[in-house]
Amino acid sequence: MTYPSEEMRKPSRVLIAGGTGYLGKNLVKASLAQGHPTFVLVRPDFVSNIHKAQLLISFKQAGAHLVEGSFDDHDSLINAVKKVDVVISTMAENQLLQQLKLVRAIKEAGTIKRFLPSEFGMDPARMEHAKEPANVIFQQKMAVRHATEAAGIPYTYISANCFAGYFLAGLAQYNQFVPPLDKAVIYGEGNHKVIWVDEGDIAKYAIKTIEDPRTINKTIYIRPPLNILSLREVVGMWEKLCGRVLDKPTIHEEDWLITMQQDKSMTFETRVAMAIFYHIFFKGELTNFDVDGKEQLEATQLYPQVEYTSVERYLSRFV
Template sequence: MEEKSRILIIGGTGYIGKLIVEASLRSGHPTFALIRTSTVSDPVKAKTVEGFKSSGVTILNVRGFLHDHKSLVSAIEQVDVVISTVGASQLGHQVKIIAAIKEAGNVKRFLPSEFGNDVDRARGVGPAKTLFKIKAQIRRATEAEGIPYTYVSPNCTFGYFLETLSQELYATAPPRDKVTIVGHGNTKAVFVDERDIGAYTIKAVDDPRTLNKILYIKPPKNIYSFNEMAALWEKKIGKSLEKEYVSDEQLLKQIEESSAPIDFYLDILHSVYVNGDQTYFEIEPSFGVEASELYPEIKYTTVDEHLDQFV
């Protein structure tokens, strides 16, 4: 049996990072997590790190994190695959990961932090446009250095978009009385369970079919329009919701008048539900592959199944 790649996750205590660490362990990969020394001073993250250790993760503490080039190179020299799941504020600093990978010279796959829309095909209009641009720049920098890559594009996560029916940013459950629908409500979007993102990502790291490609996660049972998503929820709770439609013009005005992070969230909604940035194009073999087609053995969680827990 071929030996499994050694995987380093940078940003492993974060929202998606934790699930990728767990998926790597489940798949039997020697798993490493690059942790800032300061992380252990956060009681929640310290508990996560201790859980990693007890599960067999090799913890690599770096005082300067991405800014300590020598330590970063030393960490990368120990692995075969580097997966970055750093947050928004660190996205641009991934050039330091690229430089360290280039110097180490041993990495056979790099997965930069994306885990959302395909940034080469997304069309944000406000703060999201800036984020997409930074992620695209990291793609170009990776390619320019000749580093083997896979870009993971899972579209909308359940936690941020499905569980609230894409209502207010800080909502905690689907609405029971009124739903605000962005645009005309017929544009299709894609929803994916965060644990499935972890599973598909780890499947891809040793797969030659995903080398230098975008891995799109578009499970066929999880492609819904806003109107279809609302109708499914109404059926589950046995009640019709009052519907308010927000036009493109109204949403653009809200984005312009809102402050962070609300403006960013609204801009993502515009990208997904008005522009249709997740479904307006076909996945061509020249640039991408689709995860649920490549790995039919993974039983992904459907939108229908996930919403049951909130009934």
């Protein structure tokens, strides 16, 4: 009988860049929970931000190692990257190209076994046709992919579909993060299937992939079967849970497009969100393709032991 060497049995050491962010904090927790020595890249300015400072100290108390580093200091990135086997980035959407510096450091270090860049949404490789200005985000995510692949860095791309906190909690009502009790606007017919995923679950699946040889150089889609539901189905589920019937006015695709293109008073972030809503809710682009099982794999099939949060269970917290 052969036994894995001591080296093989050691859990991978993980560095998270963006660990204080909305998704990143979930990855720090999942990495620690799955037994990985976990390092969080800490930018020098964290001391002046009370939320970050307290979150980072809580990570430290939970067993994470804080590593100071800056995207403007190449040597500090090399130093951080050399401490680990796996690098996960959850950089903010307005900082995606900063990751090119991280890719350069990973290439130079030459020891990283897996890199997960900041993706976690719609698959950018499928979104060449995306409406402005969401196309910029997808193009930047593709630029990071191209740099990663050109550098020969082993990668896994996670396509996580709709974050529950952003989309499900407010029944996809823009900028609303608890379910409404009176009215829910329906986009178009509201019948396209959408995929809603709890952020803690996204983090669990992402961490599962990092040592899995099946996921090397693959795109992993997270498609929990119970959570593939149209907006109308989700609103109906909420109506049952809260015991009320909501007013459900519809917005037509043409009207949405006109607002998107003509209302110049909206911020860049709002225009990005409107374009993403368009592709998800009016065009059904989270579910209009099959995962091919070769270059693309599905997370709940790879890791059936993970108990994910169903849409119903997620919404029931608001009753």
